[in-house]
Amino acid sequence: MKIDGRCHCGHIAYEAEIDPEQVQLCHCTDCQTLSGSAFRAVAMSREGSFKLLSGTLTHYVKTAESGRQRLQSFCPECGTPIYSTGMGEGAKVHALRLGAIRQRNALVPKLQIWRRSAQPWLVDLGAIRAAEKDAPS
Ligand SMILES: [Zn+2]
Numbered sequence: 001m002k003i004d005g006r007c008h009c010g011h012i013a014y015e016a017e018i019d020p021e022q023v024q025l026c027h028c029t030d031c032q033t034l035s036g037s038a039f040r041a042v043a044m045s046r047e048g049s050f051k052l053l054s055g056t057l058t059h060y061v062k063t064a065e066s067g068r069q070r071l072q073s074f075c076p077e078c079g080t081p082i083y084s085t086g087m088g089e090g091a092k093v094h095a096l097r098l099g100a101i102r103q104r105n106a107l108v109p110k111l112q113i114w115r116r117s118a119q120p121w122l123v124d125l126g127a128i129r130a131a132e133k134d135a136p137s
């Protein structure tokens, strides 16, 4: 499936090919911190299909407990996370951040990983008081 994405401010635009079966959530504590949210949702690109159409990405190298390094790429202007990828030879597949993909409404996660560090309230998300738009004042 061909997808395209952009950051919030519009500096970064890209396109890629993804497999809709390869959409997943990660509950690891690094993803919680780096996404600024309770978990991260990603779509895996097909090898070598990521193409940056505009802008210049900023990178941060995350070193995991295992010593494995992942390159985290984001917009230098607005901070929108765009993807992570391996270093060197592992740099062919991009874990594209779901929130920046235009077609995200059609992409349903098929797997969740690092469930052991998931925020406990996620299992009962539907029980949290909800408003269709902004919070009532
Ligand atoms: Zn931006």
Ligand SMILES: [Zn+2]
Binding pocket: 026, 027, 028, 029, 030, 031, 032, 040, 114
């Ligand atoms: Zn993670």
